[in-house]
Amino acid sequence: MNPSLFDHGMHTSSESNLEKDKAELQQTGKQRNLYGDSLTSYRNRSIISQIPQKNIQHKWAVRDDFSCLPAAAVSSYTIADPCQEDQSSTHPKGSMAEALSPTSRLSIIASHETNHPLNEYHRAKRVRVENIIQNMSESPNIRFPGVGERSDAGTRDNREMLRGTKRKWRLPQSGGGCGGKEDCGKLREQLWAMQRLLGEIEQRLLQVYWPSSSEAENREEGTARTLEWDDRKSVREPPEGSECKLHVHQDSEAERRLGRVKMDGWQVPQVDGIHLTFNQGHKNLPEALKCELTRAAMSSLCNMVSLHFCILVGVNVLNKEGLTPNHLKKAKLIFFYCRYPNSNVLKTFFPDIKFNRCITSQLIKWFSNFREFYYIQMEKSARQSIMDGVNDMKDLSVTRNSELFRALNVHFDKANDFQVPGRFLEVAEITLREFFNAILVGKDFDPSWKKAIYKVICKLDSEVPEVFKSTVYL
DNA sequence: CATTTGCCTG
DNA sequence: CAGGCAAATG
Numbered sequence: 001m002n003p004s005l006f007d008h009g010m011h012t013s014s015e016s017n018l019e020k021d022k023a024e025l026q027q028t029g030k031q032r033n034l035y036g037d038s039l040t041s042y043r044n045r046s047i048i049s050q051i052p053q054k055n056i057q058h059k060w061a062v063r064d065d066f067s068c069l070p071a072a073a074v075s076s077y078t079i080a081d082p083c084q085e086d087q088s089s090t091h092p093k094g095s096m097a098e099a100l101s102p103t104s105r106l107s108i109i110a111s112h113e114t115n116h117p118l119n120e121y122h123r124a125k126r127v128r129v130e131n132i133i134q135n136m137s138e139s140p141n142i143r144f145p146g147v148g149e150r151s152d153a154g155t156r157d158n159r160e161m162l163r164g165t166k167r168k169w170r171l172p173q174s175g176g177g178c179g180g181k182e183d184c185g186k187l188r189e190q191l192w193a194m195q196r197l198l199g200e201i202e203q204r205l206l207q208v209y210w211p212s213s214s215e216a217e218n219r220e221e222g223t224a225r226t227l228e229w230d231d232r233k234s235v236r237e238p239p240e241g242s243e244c245k246l247h248v249h250q251d252s253e254a255e256r257r258l259g260r261v262k263m264d265g266w267q268v269p270q271v272d273g274i275h276l277t278f279n280q281g282h283k284n285l286p287e288a289l290k291c292e293l294t295r296a297a298m299s300s301l302c303n304m305v306s307l308h309f310c311i312l313v314g315v316n317v318l319n320k321e322g323l324t325p326n327h328l329k330k331a332k333l334i335f336f337y338c339r340y341p342n343s344n345v346l347k348t349f350f351p352d353i354k355f356n357r358c359i360t361s362q363l364i365k366w367f368s369n370f371r372e373f374y375y376i377q378m379e380k381s382a383r384q385s386i387m388d389g390v391n392d393m394k395d396l397s398v399t400r401n402s403e404l405f406r407a408l409n410v411h412f413d414k415a416n417d418f419q420v421p422g423r424f425l426e427v428a429e430i431t432l433r434e435f436f437n438a439i440l441v442g443k444d445f446d447p448s449w450k451k452a453i454y455k456v457i458c459k460l461d462s463e464v465p466e467v468f469k470s471t472v473y474l
Numbered sequence: 475c476a477t478t479t480g481c482c483t484g
Numbered sequence: 485c486a487g488g489c490a491a492a493t494g
Contacts, residue, residue: 364478365487366486368478368479372480448480451480454479454480
């Protein structure tokens with residue numbers, strides 16, 4: 001395996017920029033100390049170059065969190081993805097979905113937003129989810145050799161069966177079987193669609209069992225959420241009178257290995273392997289079992305999403321010595337959620353790594369370096385805003401069009417594989433304003449002025465999505 | 475005392 | 485990003 005295939009080279013430009021940024025910031029700091037701290041005089045002396053505030057067209061979907069599957073995204077994914085998987089698969093096709101044209105699917109999806117009768121509502125959702133699941137299971141890009149690993153998955157974390165596959169598996173890079181920008185673009189689209197799907201599935205599950213909590217979360221748009229297995233939810237009973245019926249099953253050896261999941265609301269083949277049924281009529285099902293089943297389903301889905309994730313990331317080796325460039329990529333993506341991960345979090349999200357003192361400190365060092373870069377960008381941007389004449393922090397914002405965001409995104413997700421969570425933008429904006437205010441008031445006179453800001457920001461970490469716990473690609 | 479953090483440097 | 489080191493942390 002040649003590391004140069006990965007992203008080692010991709011940091012060079014940003015590294016040099018980092019040095020430049022540091023030099024500039026240090027220079028401005030020295031000048032302030034030399035010449036006094038009059039804000040006005042400082043503004044005139046600053047050497048930070050003027051950055052043109054161009055508006056860059058962003059290509060992302062309207063919604064940026066995993067919580068909901070937007071109609072546009074669903075439809076585009078469903079229609080655009082030309083799945084060429086063999087039709088001989090034994091998957092039971094969604095009868096209703098198949099009969100629908102893309103247009104009619106769209107209309108059903110659109111009805112989601114309005115207040116329709118409950119049955120109609122669930123039906124539309126079911127069709128929507130089913131369409132995506134079906135397309136995913138047919139995705140031509142997921143190809144894995146049999147592993148020969150016995151699996152009674154479902155109750156067990158899928159990592160168990162995947163850990164047993166001590167094989168190197170190489171995925172086509174550019175120039176390979178799936179090379180080309182079109183393929184990468186398609187993969188990216190699919191990944192994002194699946195990210196949203198994952199959130200959608202979570203919603204469905206929550207809605208089935210804990211409708212009130214689900215509704216409550218629906219009101220909190222833009223906030224990333226994860227399943228929480230707390231008492232509050234586990235004591236709730238599903239509502240009566242709903243037709244909603246969600247079957248999750250894995251019905252073949254290969255699919256069990258891959259952690260694939262399909263759903264349909266009409267029939268479930270009784271084959272060996274896990275067979276999960278989420279049905280509101282099953283009120284007798286012990287809560288613990290329901291939780292376990294749901295968790296198993298989520299685990300499968302996470303792994304499924306991870307499969308595409310790993311395709312985007314590239315070559316992967318199981319159980320390799322030390323941290324790889326892919327681990328670095330993953331760490332950078334995790335940074336979008338968590339700026340201050342403790343060692344426990346790191347162990348959770350890098351389960352394939354045998355942690356020793358060296359590895360741990362290296363990972364911690366990575367995040368330290370991430371933060372350093374992050375805060376340097378923030379300070380730089382804040383000083384720039386001050387020079388631009390901004391005098392109210394409310395005039396500052398961080399959007400995907402922002403120069404600041406672009407700099408961060410290039411550093412943490414250069415390949416642009418990942419859809420940055422909206423929460424990250426919020427935190428970035430808060431950070432920017434903290435720096436802005438501190439500098440405006442002249443707090444940067446104090447050598448340790450940034451520590452107060454660090455204290456604020458370190459409390460804004462959010463949960464890292466379950467997807468990152470998967471060991472599928474590592 | 476062992477870890478972790480922050481800062482600086484290459 | 486990694487090394488090194490002083491300071492902070494527990």
